[in-house]
Amino acid sequence: MAGETLRFxxxxxxxxxNEHQYLSFLMADWHAIVLNIENNQYEEEEARKEFKRLRQLIVEFIEPFKSHTEKEEQFFFPLLGQYIGYEQGPILSIEEEHREIDAYIGHFLHHTLHGMDSLPIEKMKELVRDVGEAFETITVHFIKEETVLFPMAEKVMKAVDEDHLYEQLNTIII
Known part of the structure; x- marks a missing residue:
C-alpha cells in the first residue's frame, strides 16, 4: 500500500x-489466510484458529465493501450510463460482478455460521474456496473499473456532473 498514488x-x-486501494489492503489480510489453508500451511488447531479469524476479517470487510458498491450503483453507474448507455456493456457486467461477489461471501458466511470448532481441515479448504473466488473476482473487478469505467468517465463527463458526483461520493465507507 505504501507509496501507491492515485492515477485519476x-x-x-x-x-x-482510493476506496479500491483501501479494500485491497483489507483483502490482503484475509487472502493470506485463504492461501495458507489451501496450501496446508497450518496444523489442524492453528488452521481452525485462523479459519475463525478469516471469518471475522470477512465480516469486517463486508461493511466497507457494501458501502463502496452501493455508492457505485446508486451514483456512479447511473450517471456514467447517461453518457455511455446502461442497458448493455460494461456497467451491466460490473453490476453483475457485485452480485457474484456477494454470493461468494454470503455462501461462505452462511456455511461458517455454526460448528467451526469441529471443522476438519478438508472442510475448511472446501469453504475457503468461496472467499478465494471472491478475492479473485474483486481483484479483476477493480482492474476492469480502473481500466475501462474510470477512464471512460474522465473522458465523457461534463464538469457539472463531475462536481455533483463528487458531492455524492464524498462519504466514508467505514
Missing amino acids: KLPAIRILE
Whole structure:
C-alpha cells in the first residue's frame, strides 16, 4: 500500500480509486489466510484458529465493501450510463460482478455460521474456496473499473456532473 498514488484526475473518480486501494489492503489480510489453508500451511488447531479469524476479517470487510458498491450503483453507474448507455456493456457486467461477489461471501458466511470448532481441515479448504473466488473476482473487478469505467468517465463527463458526483461520493465507507 505504501507509496501507491492515485492515477485519476477527477476528484469523484479518485474517491472510488482510493476506496479500491483501501479494500485491497483489507483483502490482503484475509487472502493470506485463504492461501495458507489451501496450501496446508497450518496444523489442524492453528488452521481452525485462523479459519475463525478469516471469518471475522470477512465480516469486517463486508461493511466497507457494501458501502463502496452501493455508492457505485446508486451514483456512479447511473450517471456514467447517461453518457455511455446502461442497458448493455460494461456497467451491466460490473453490476453483475457485485452480485457474484456477494454470493461468494454470503455462501461462505452462511456455511461458517455454526460448528467451526469441529471443522476438519478438508472442510475448511472446501469453504475457503468461496472467499478465494471472491478475492479473485474483486481483484479483476477493480482492474476492469480502473481500466475501462474510470477512464471512460474522465473522458465523457461534463464538469457539472463531475462536481455533483463528487458531492455524492464524498462519504466514508467505514
